[in-house]
Amino acid sequence: MRKHQTNFPDWSALIPVLPAGGPRRDALQGELRRLIETRVLLPGQKLPPSRELAQRLKLARGAVVAAYEQLAADGFVEARLGAGTFVAALVPEHAALKTAPQAPARTGPTPPMPGKLGSGTVDDKTLRDLRGLFRETLMRPPPGFLHYGDPFGDLPLRREIVDYLRATRGIRADAGQVMITSGTQSALSLIGRALLQPKSRIWVEDPCYPQALNLFRSLGLTIIPVPVDRDGLDPAAGVAAAPEAEAVYLTPSHQYPLGTTLSMPRRLALLDWAQGCGAWIIEDDYDSEFRFTGPPLAALHGIDRVGRVIYLGTFSKALAPGLRLGYAVLPTELVETVHKLRDITDRYPNPLIETVLARFMAERHYAAHLRRARKRCRMARDALVEGLSEAQLDVTIPDQGLHLIANARNCESDAELQRLAQAGGLASRRLSELFIKAPTQQGLVIGYSCFEADEIRAAASGAARAIALGRNR
Numbered sequence: 001m002r003k004h005q006t007n008f009p010d011w012s013a014l015i016p017v018l019p020a021g022g023p024r025r026d027a028l029q030g031e032l033r034r035l036i037e038t039r040v041l042l043p044g045q046k047l048p049p050s051r052e053l054a055q056r057l058k059l060a061r062g063a064v065v066a067a068y069e070q071l072a073a074d075g076f077v078e079a080r081l082g083a084g085t086f087v088a089a090l091v092p093e094h095a096a097l098k099t100a101p102q103a104p105a106r107t108g109p110t111p112p113m114p115g116k117l118g119s120g121t122v123d124d125k126t127l128r129d130l131r132g133l134f135r136e137t138l139m140r141p142p143p144g145f146l147h148y149g150d151p152f153g154d155l156p157l158r159r160e161i162v163d164y165l166r167a168t169r170g171i172r173a174d175a176g177q178v179m180i181t182s183g184t185q186s187a188l189s190l191i192g193r194a195l196l197q198p199k200s201r202i203w204v205e206d207p208c209y210p211q212a213l214n215l216f217r218s219l220g221l222t223i224i225p226v227p228v229d230r231d232g233l234d235p236a237a238g239v240a241a242a243p244e245a246e247a248v249y250l251t252p253s254h255q256y257p258l259g260t261t262l263s264m265p266r267r268l269a270l271l272d273w274a275q276g277c278g279a280w281i282i283e284d285d286y287d288s289e290f291r292f293t294g295p296p297l298a299a300l301h302g303i304d305r306v307g308r309v310i311y312l313g314t315f316s317k318a319l320a321p322g323l324r325l326g327y328a329v330l331p332t333e334l335v336e337t338v339h340k341l342r343d344i345t346d347r348y349p350n351p352l353i354e355t356v357l358a359r360f361m362a363e364r365h366y367a368a369h370l371r372r373a374r375k376r377c378r379m380a381r382d383a384l385v386e387g388l389s390e391a392q393l394d395v396t397i398p399d400q401g402l403h404l405i406a407n408a409r410n411c412e413s414d415a416e417l418q419r420l421a422q423a424g425g426l427a428s429r430r431l432s433e434l435f436i437k438a439p440t441q442q443g444l445v446i447g448y449s450c451f452e453a454d455e456i457r458a459a460a461s462g463a464a465r466a467i468a469l470g471r472n473r
């Protein structure tokens with residue numbers, strides 16, 4: 001039998017990096033990880049047996065075992081039954097390429113240009129937690145894991161979502177009403193097809209979320225643009241334009257893109273109207289996890305006593321769009337129809353990601369992630385506002401969400417503003433493009449979700465300088 005050798009015979013060289021007291025397990029794990037990242041320990045190489053290393057380093061064996069286990073959960077080593085622990089063939093992305101071992105390890109995805117919308121909020125800690133859960137799920141798959149599942153998704157995740165929505169959004173629902181989807185987009189598509197016919201009229205906020213608008217257009221629906229003011233969508237204007245519409249799609253907690261909140265009188269008016277004519281209210285609650293000041297707002301669904309609201313949530317903002325995970329809470333009378341349609345459309349959601357997310361929520365990683373992400377996003381928001389302060393734009397500081405609006409002054413075109421901001425290093429979207437009818441505002445929609453405060457402040461200052469220069473030319 002081939003005997004595995006390490007090329008690191010002098011393991012006692014690790015002794016100086018381990019603190020005399022305190023968390024020696026963490027120090028050992030960090031040092032081994034660094035040796036792997038800097039390719040001192042190479043893929044496939046064997047680590048010493050835990051007992052042997054513990055003796056050499058004068059550590060409790062449990063500390064070495066725990067360090068190995070954490071390295072395995074993070075994907076740096078693999079335990080092979082009866083053979084020992086080996087450096088993983090493929091260590092996590094970026095880590096092996098590091099040339100500066102002292103630099104703090106960044107294992108997250110390559111960051112997009114500051115200001116870019118829709119960038120998610122996963123940090124290194126969350127990525128590590130998710131990676132560990134993915135590995136464990138694949139190593140110990142739950143029963144039925146690789147078989148056909150329920151069209152609405154796995155029950156453990158649906159139950160976690162029910163608990164989460166009850167605690168944070170004032171929504172009371174049964175897990176049977178919750179459908180896991182691959183994001184809001186797939187929920188809108190299924191619901192649109194299940195409940196509406198080509199030519200059905202749907203009220204849509206103006207300005208609006210273009211992905212939803214384009215989907216409704218692709219289904220052949222008749223779009224009824226309804227203006228938005230500081231109280232959100234105006235139901236009176238909707239009634240004036242199409243009193244018998246079959247549905248309304250809106251973002252009541254944080255209007256996309258303007259950032260207003262639907263006032264209580266308008267919420268009640270909307271529910272009354274929907275009850276009166278039997279319309280469906282599609283509530284897109286895409287970023288409520290990120291409320292920075294004041295008490296959390298209850299969802300519109302939470303005050304619906306007549307079962308007209310279809311509530312949509314997503315993990316695209318709360319975690320990352322690349323997970324493709326969202327959910328719909330359906331009125332009981334719609335469950336059967338949508339269930340059947342899901343079955344013949346894409347059968348059922350991906351059980352791997354569902355299992356991981358259910359554990360991520362149940363083991364409180366999600367709550368901890370949101371606390372960290374909220375803090376980071378708030379700091380990024382403040383840094384963005386600070387950086388933009390020289391730009392002579394009217395910036396609305398949002399108390400929720402992951403984007404802000406910087407309105408142009410003096411009838412400036414937002415196309416030119418966008419070009420200048422981009423040249424200064426800040427990505428954005430043009431506000432005027434998001435109107436269905438003729439735009440009544442010009443400005444930039446700027447995202448701040450996953451950016452470090454210094455990074456986005458510098459980009460915003462660069463944009464402010466470029467805008468000032470551009471104006472003076």
Ligand SMILES: Cc1ncc(COP(=O)(O)O)c(C=O)c1O
Pocket residue numbers: 118182183184185186209251256284286314315316321325326
């Ligand atoms: C208004 C709105 N709803 C929903 C989403 C999320 O969509 P999905 O869950 O399909 O990624 C976004 C993302 O930008 C959004 O802006």
